[in-house]
Amino acid sequence: MKIWIVWLPNVWKSTLFNALTKSYAADAQNFPFCTIEPNVWIVNVNDERLEKISKISGSEKIIPANTEFIDIAWIVKWASQWEWLGNKFLANIREVNVILQVVRVFENNDITHVNWNIDPKSDIEIINSELILADIETIEKRIISNARKARGDKEAELAQKVFESMLEWLNKWNLAISLELTEEEREYLKDLHLLTNKQFVYVANVNEDMMDIQEEKLREILWIQDKNIPICPICAKLEADMIDMSSVERKAFLEDMWLITTWIDNLIKTAYNALGLQYYFTSGEKETRAWTIHKWDKAPQAAGVIHTDFEKWFIKADVVNWEDFVNYWGWPQAREAWKVKLEGKDYVVQDWDIMIFKFSN
Numbered sequence: 387m388k389i390w391i392v393w394l395p396n397v398w399k400s401t402l403f404n405a406l407t408k409s410y411a412a413d414a415q416n417f418p419f420c421t422i423e424p425n426v427w428i429v430n431v432n433d434e435r436l437e438k439i440s441k442i443s444g445s446e447k448i449i450p451a452n453t454e455f456i457d458i459a460w461i462v463k464w465a466s467q468w469e470w471l472g473n474k475f476l477a478n479i480r481e482v483n484v485i486l487q488v489v490r491v492f493e494n495n496d497i498t499h500v501n502w503n504i505d506p507k508s509d510i511e512i513i514n515s516e517l518i519l520a521d522i523e524t525i526e527k528r529i530i531s532n533a534r535k536a537r538g539d540k541e542a543e544l545a546q547k548v549f550e551s552m553l554e555w556l557n558k559w560n561l562a563i564s565l566e567l568t569e570e571e572r573e574y575l576k577d578l579h580l581l582t583n584k585q586f587v588y589v590a591n592v593n594e595d596m597m598d599i600q601e602e603k604l605r606e607i608l609w610i611q612d613k614n615i616p617i618c619p620i621c622a623k624l625e626a627d628m629i630d631m632s633s634v635e636r637k638a639f640l641e642d643m644w645l646i647t648t649w650i651d652n653l654i655k656t657a658y659n660a661l662g663l664q665y666y667f668t669s670g671e672k673e674t675r676a677w678t679i680h681k682w683d684k685a686p687q688a689a690g691v692i693h694t695d696f697e698k699w700f701i702k703a704d705v706v707n708w709e710d711f712v713n714y715w716g717w718p719q720a721r722e723a724w725k726v727k728l729e730g731k732d733y734v735v736q737d738w739d740i741m742i743f744k745f746s747n
């Protein structure tokens with residue numbers, strides 16, 4: 387999963403990126419065009435279950451699920467028209483899965499807002515407008531190139547209707563992903579890699595005293611009423627304060643705030659959920675590992691992420707709930723307690739499953 391972080395200047399996005407990657411990978415200086423070349427970082431999806439499962443198995447190592455975050459230059463108004471910058475960074479995100487838009491909600495007189503006032507709604511409109519303008523240009527070119535073919539080809543004619551509907555939708559300043567289309571109709575758009583035809587997640591960078599803000603209030607501030615678009619509050623400053631903490635110090639810091647996981651962990655999991663992703667576990671003496679799959683994937687597909695032959699030659703799978711695995715101290719006792727089930731090809735894998743696959747060759 388690839389996630390692109392998009393932002394206006396001075397929203398503390400680079401501070402957030404540094405905290406996200408647990409490093410100082412991004413240049414957090416407070417001036418324009420400080421990040422023109424993309425920073426790419428692989429970030430683990432922290433899950434406390436892995437450590438508990440690993441302890442039972444006596445695993446030598448833990449391998450969590452991970453995702454790729456891409457940090458590119460910030461967007462300003464008219465960026466989509468700038469050959470020297472706009473097209474450069476817009477091209478970098480054609481293949482990403484999620485657009486994570488960081489929106490400034492916090493007040494800080496030492497950090498000047500690019501538009502001189504804090505207006506999250508306006509910030510979102512500026513960024514979305516630039517992405518929509520880039521998509522309009524893409525769809526217009528396709529309509530022109532497809533026009534002649536559409537006169538004699540039924541499939542091309544159907545595609546042309548989708549392109550024209552999408553152009554009309556974009557011209558009303560709507561995101562491509564919000565246009566209601568069938569799965570067959572969306573296939574015509576697939577190779578266009580429209581920027582706004584991706585899953586959006588809005589990250590509201592708030593002050594310390596706003597961390598307990600309710601979702602409805604946050605949606606009101608950002609003017610995001612579509613419940614299909616996730617919103618995450620986060621305080622980049624607090625996350626940055628935890629960068630140099632040890633795991634013990636971090637845990638104590640979170641406990642003081644009555645938290646188990648960090649806001650960044652919640653953010654990563656929100657992005658996972660937005661894409662319809664989840665993971666299952668395998669565990670043994672060598673390693674305990676989380677394997678990323680799509681929700682509703684069946685057992686053979688889950689086996690296939692380990693090795694394609696596992697899906698091809700799949701027979702059955704031993705499956706146990708991770709809590710039962712921990713509570714009964716591993717496979718033997720869990721089997722004795724009838725907590726391990728033998729599942730076939732139609733079994734839909736769950737987020738809490740630990741699995742052992744059986745296959746032929």
